[in-house]
Structure formats: C-alpha cells, structure tokens
Amino acid sequence: MKLRRFTEDGHSKYILLYDKIKNSIKKNKGNIEKGFNKKLRLELEVLQEDTSLSTEVISGKNLIKKDFKNSYELGLYLNDLLKDCNQTEIYFDEKMWDWITLFHFDVVFSTSMTGYSEHRYILSQDWFIRNRHLIRTPWYAVNTYGDSSKLFLSKAPYFGSDYLEQFISHRINENYTSSAHIAYSLYYDQENDRPRPGYSKKFIRRKNKKTLVKASLGRLIDKLNQYNQIYDIWSMSPKDIVSLLPKEFSELKELNGIED
Amino acid sequence: MSKNTINIFDEERITHKGEKPDVKVLLDKISNDGINIKVEVNLERHNFEENCDVFFQAYSNRGSGLEPWKMGDFKSLSNGEVKTFSYFIPQIDKDSARFNLFVSKKGNFKNINVHRVIGRSKIKEFYDEPDDGKDGNYKTESLLPTREDEIGTAFKIDMYPGQKPVLVLKRGCNIKHKLDNNIDPIQKTLIYTSALRELLKIYLSDNRFDDCPWKSRWFEEIKKKMGDPDVLIPESLFIYENDLSEINPEAEQWIEDVVNIFVSNLIDASGKKLIDKFISNNNFAADPDIEENEL
Numbered sequence: 443m444k445l446r447r448f449t450e451d452g453h454s455k456y457i458l459l460y461d462k463i464k465n466s467i468k469k470n471k472g473n474i475e476k477g478f479n480k481k482l483r484l485e486l487e488v489l490q491e492d493t494s495l496s497t498e499v500i501s502g503k504n505l506i507k508k509d510f511k512n513s514y515e516l517g518l519y520l521n522d523l524l525k526d527c528n529q530t531e532i533y534f535d536e537k538m539w540d541w542i543t544l545f546h547f548d549v550v551f552s553t554s555m556t557g558y559s560e561h562r563y564i565l566s567q568d569w570f571i572r573n574r575h576l577i578r579t580p581w582y583a584v585n586t587y588g589d590s591s592k593l594f595l596s597k598a599p600y601f602g603s604d605y606l607e608q609f610i611s612h613r614i615n616e617n618y619t620s621s622a623h624i625a626y627s628l629y630y631d632q633e634n635d636r637p638r639p640g641y642s643k644k645f646i647r648r649k650n651k652k653t654l655v656k657a658s659l660g661r662l663i664d665k666l667n668q669y670n671q672i673y674d675i676w677s678m679s680p681k682d683i684v685s686l687l688p689k690e691f692s693e694l695k696e697l698n699g700i701e702d
Numbered sequence: 703m704s705k706n707t708i709n710i711f712d713e714e715r716i717t718h719k720g721e722k723p724d725v726k727v728l729l730d731k732i733s734n735d736g737i738n739i740k741v742e743v744n745l746e747r748h749n750f751e752e753n754c755d756v757f758f759q760a761y762s763n764r765g766s767g768l769e770p771w772k773m774g775d776f777k778s779l780s781n782g783e784v785k786t787f788s789y790f791i792p793q794i795d796k797d798s799a800r801f802n803l804f805v806s807k808k809g810n811f812k813n814i815n816v817h818r819v820i821g822r823s824k825i826k827e828f829y830d831e832p833d834d835g836k837d838g839n840y841k842t843e844s845l846l847p848t849r850e851d852e853i854g855t856a857f858k859i860d861m862y863p864g865q866k867p868v869l870v871l872k873r874g875c876n877i878k879h880k881l882d883n884n885i886d887p888i889q890k891t892l893i894y895t896s897a898l899r900e901l902l903k904i905y906l907s908d909n910r911f912d913d914c915p916w917k918s919r920w921f922e923e924i925k926k927k928m929g930d931p932d933v934l935i936p937e938s939l940f941i942y943e944n945d946l947s948e949i950n951p952e953a954e955q956w957i958e959d960v961v962n963i964f965v966s967n968l969i970d971a972s973g974k975k976l977i978d979k980f981i982s983n984n985n986f987a988a989d990p991d992i993e994e995n996e997l
Contacts, residue, residue: 617768
C-alpha cells in the first residue's frame with residue numbers, strides 16, 4: 443500500500459482505539475495478551491483497512507508488510523521509504539507517523555514487550571516524550587546519525603533502548619551528529635555485533651548508593667558539553683575529540699582498538 | 703568558602719547590543735516552517751589573527767544547536783565594512799531562537815589538533831533600538847514575552863510602569879516550552895485568558911501606568927485587532943461616585959471582548975481558532991497515565 447496519512451477523523455479514531463487497547467491492558471493487570479483481545483484486534487484490522495480515514499502522501503513509496511530483526515532494520519526501511527518526501531513536511535507530521543504505526547502495528551506491538559505507553563504509538567510534539575515513538579524514532583536516528591544509529595537501535599522494534607534514551611535526551615546530540623559517531627566508536631562491540639553492556643547509564647545504584655559509571659555514555663556527553671564551551675568541536679574530527687577524552691576512557695579505547 | 707576560577711585562556715567578548723555592536727541579528731521574515739534572519743557583522747575593533755574562522759550558529763532556547771555556518775575568516779570580516787548575511791532557520795520560532803557567533807583558532811593541545819574558541823557572542827534576542835516603547839520597531843517583539851522563574855504558582859504577570867509586561871512561568875514544569883511552541887492548546891487557552899484579563903485590569907485600574915509607553919502600545923494593538931478605530935477604550939475599571947467606587951460594567955465587557963479576540967479567536971497557521979483546538983483537545987484528552995517501567 444502507498445504511504446498515507448490520517449485524516450483528522452481517522453487520527454482521532456486511531457487515538458481512541460489505542461486508548462481502549464491501553465485501558466484494556468491496564469484492566470488485565472498489564473497482561474498484553476489478555477488486554478489486546480480478539481475484539482480489539484478486529485477493531486484494529488477494520489481501521490487498518492479503512493482507506494476513507496487517510497489520504498495518500500505525495501512522493502511516498504509503497505509500504506511492505508514484513509518482519510524486522512531490530513529497530514535499526516526498521517529505521518533503514520523507513521528512511522528509504524521516505525527519502526523522496528519533503529523532509530520538513532514529514533518531520534513532525536503525526537498523522538503520517540501514526541498511520542505508518544497503524545500499518546506496521548504488529549511490528550511495534552508485541553506480547554513480548556513490557557511497556558505500552560501511548561507515546562510509543564501516538565507521536566507527541568512534546569520534546570520530553572517525542573522520541574519514544576517506535577516508528578518515527580528509528581527513522582529519525584538513521585536519518586540523522588546514519589550507520590552509528592546501530593548503537594541505539596539494536597533491540598527488537600517493540601522495545602525502547604536505554605542507549606537511545608540516554609543519548610537522545612541531551613540537546614547537544616540533536617545536531618552535533620559527530621557525537622553519535624564518537625559514541626558508536628566507543629560503545630559498539632564490533633566483534634559481537636551489539637552495544638557494550640554496562641555503559642548506557644551514567645549512574646547506577648551500588649550498595650544502595652548512587653554511583654557514577656566511569657566512561658559511560660553520560661560521562662561522554664558531559665565531556666562533549668565541556669569541550670563545546672572551549673573548543674569549536676564542529677570543526678574538529680571525531681578522532682581528535684576521542685583523543686581529548688580523559689583517562690577513565692582508556693580501557694574502552696583499548697577495547698575498541700583506538701590509540702590513546 | 704571562597705570559589706576559585708581558573709582562566710585557562712582568554713575568550714574575547716563580541717558585542718551584540720548597545721552602541722555600534724560587533725554583530726546585529728535582525729528578524730527578517732517569519733514563515734510556517736521557520737524564520738529568516740539577517741546578520742550584520744563588523745569585527746574591526748578586535749585583534750584576532752587574520753586566518754581565524756568566524757562561525758554563526760542558531761539554536762533553540764532549550765539548547766539544540768544547528769550546525770554552525772562559516773561566515774569567513776577574520777580578515778574578511780574586519781576590514782571596516784559591515785558584512786550582511788542571510789540565513790533561514792528551520793523549525794524554530796522567533797521567541798525561542800538564540801544565536802552564537804564565535805571565532806575559532808586552529809591549535810595543538812598535547813599533540814591533538816584542536817580548534818579553540820577565542821571570541822564569542824551569545825545572543826539571546828534580536829537587535830532592537832533602546833527599549834523606550836516608542837521606536838516603532840514592532841515586528842520582532844511579542845507584547846507579552848514569556849520567562850521562566852522559580853515561582854510558587856504556575857504562572858503570573860510581571861508588570862512595572864515603563865517596562866514591557868512579562869508572563870512569568872514556573873520553571874521545571876515545561877509550561878514555557880509548551881506555550882512557546884503551541885503544543886498544548888488547553889494550557890495556552892487557560893493561561894492566556896487569565897493573564898490577559900489580569901493585565902488589562904491592572905492597566906485600567908492602576909494609575910501608575912497612565913504614562914507607560916507599553917500600555918499605549920497594548921491599547922494601540924487592541925484597537926488594530928478589534929478592527930474599529932472608533933471603539934472607545936474605557937478610562938478605568940472603576941466608576942467613582944460620591945467617594946464610592948464600583949466596577950464599571952462597560953470596562954468589564956470590553957476586557958472580555960479583548961480576551962475573546964486575542965485568545966479565543968487566535969488563529970494558527972492552518973486557520974484553526976485556539977478555542978476550537980481547546981474544545982477538540984478537551985474532548986479527546988486521555989486519562990492520566992501511569993508511568994511504565996519501560997519507556
């Protein structure tokens with residue numbers, strides 16, 4: 443089916459339907475399988491098939507029903523799907539993003555997931571929660587950070603990622619895209635093709651105390667913010683910025699074969 | 703305990719306001735998807751090395767910076783002429799736009815190639831003439847700008863005779879972001895309805911504002927928006943008779959009419975009235991949610 447966007451009426455119906463799904467899961471004490479019952483699945487299918495509630499998007503390609511191993515694969519697919527669209531127009535077009543979510547609902551909604559907040563399925567303009575959307579955010583990450591977004595999108599499409607949440611919540615990373623390349627070079631384990639565990643959180647609780655995690659992603663962002671005050675980091679190469687990092691990062695650099 | 707500050711190297715200040723500033727940022731045009739600005743630069747009074755690069759960066763008041771634009775080297779921007787640059791800044795509104803002009807010098811630190819910032823101007827507002835309310839340069843200004851502060855209530859109006867009124871919003875609860883970016887029509891309707899009522903009541907009741915240029919500006923704008931130049935602006939919120947005062951019902955009605963035009967009938971880029979968005983958002987508002995473990 444060609445890319446579409448909800449009409450006002452269609453979008454309202456979708457929002458109301460997700461509200462029903464969410465309330466039903468809540469009533470079933472968080473049991474997604476029981477909450478997302480046959481009746482609601484049917485209602486979803488009817489909404490998916492009703493083309494009167496959406497209109498075609500100019501320059502949009504055809505969407506294909508398929509499985510995605512992780513959010514990165516989904517992001518690559520969406521990036522290709524939307525590459526000919528006017529990027530400014532689609533950037534916050536919630537009616538389009540939510541329609542894609544409805545089309546690929548089975549990709550981002552699973553009984554294996556643990557969270558079911560509406561922000562994952564209904565795009566909010568609010569900066570604090572907009573990046574929780576399970577369809578737009580993989581596109582945004584691939585579109586903005588390219589291959590480095592693999593670090594943030596390694597989980598199944600129906601999961602949020604801690605690396606992503608920790609990274610994207612810092613404003614410096616929105617347009618200073620080299621930060622993602624730096625993070626990828628430090629925290630992505632090429633050998634095992636996965637993000638390195640233990641570095642996504644800046645603080646953890648150890649012996650009931652809030653403890654700083656050395657060389658964590660949060661520490662990297664602290665250093666980038668500091669360098670941004672004294673250096674023109676935009677003109678510097680990511681390699682030179684990594685070289686500036688303090689000793690706490692030495693072990694991580696060594697693990698990744700980066701010269702200290 | 704005393705606080706020590708270590709000055710690692712000098713960063714020269716580049717001025718953006720006052721008399722003959724080094725840089726002027728002017729709002730040129732507002733469109734649905736961003737703003738067009740003009741930047742005038744003349745750095746001749748500084749002594750940076752000729753090959754240093756000068757960059758201009760736009761960012762939002764919440765910190766998100768666009769990739770800086772290179773304006774040229776210092777030599778080309780310090781030859782006595784004012785150079786003018788035009789930029790389009792996407793997805794930002796005029797009230798949340800901030801700018802950063804900096805001079806970058808190539809150097810070396812512990813055998814690492816670095817680019818140090820040796821001159822900077824952090825620009826929080828568009829260039830404007832002295833703030834006397836009479837200069838006629840209206841197009842860059844909001845008559846009721848917002849500011850965040852540590853206050854007990856969610857919002858309040860800050861008004862002093864001779865100064866532009868400010869809508870103060872409680873810090874740390876995201877109201878300013880939502881208002882400035884038109885995110886939540888419910889909050890916007892409720893806050894501005896109440897704020898504007900209060901502002902007008904003060905202007906019509908406190909005689910310390912009688913000569914305030916901002917009161918005149920507000921009332922001129924109201925006349926324009928009401929579309930009838932002959933409409934009478936009430937002199938006071940009160941009627942005084944035999945040492946007794948009572949509320950002037952005509953003034954009360956006038957306030958309601960103004961609030962209706964300025965807030966309820968406020969039309970967005972797509973032609974929708976604020977009050978209609980308020981109604982539809984209220985009808986579709988979701989139940990208060992419980993935070994999930996997983997985001």
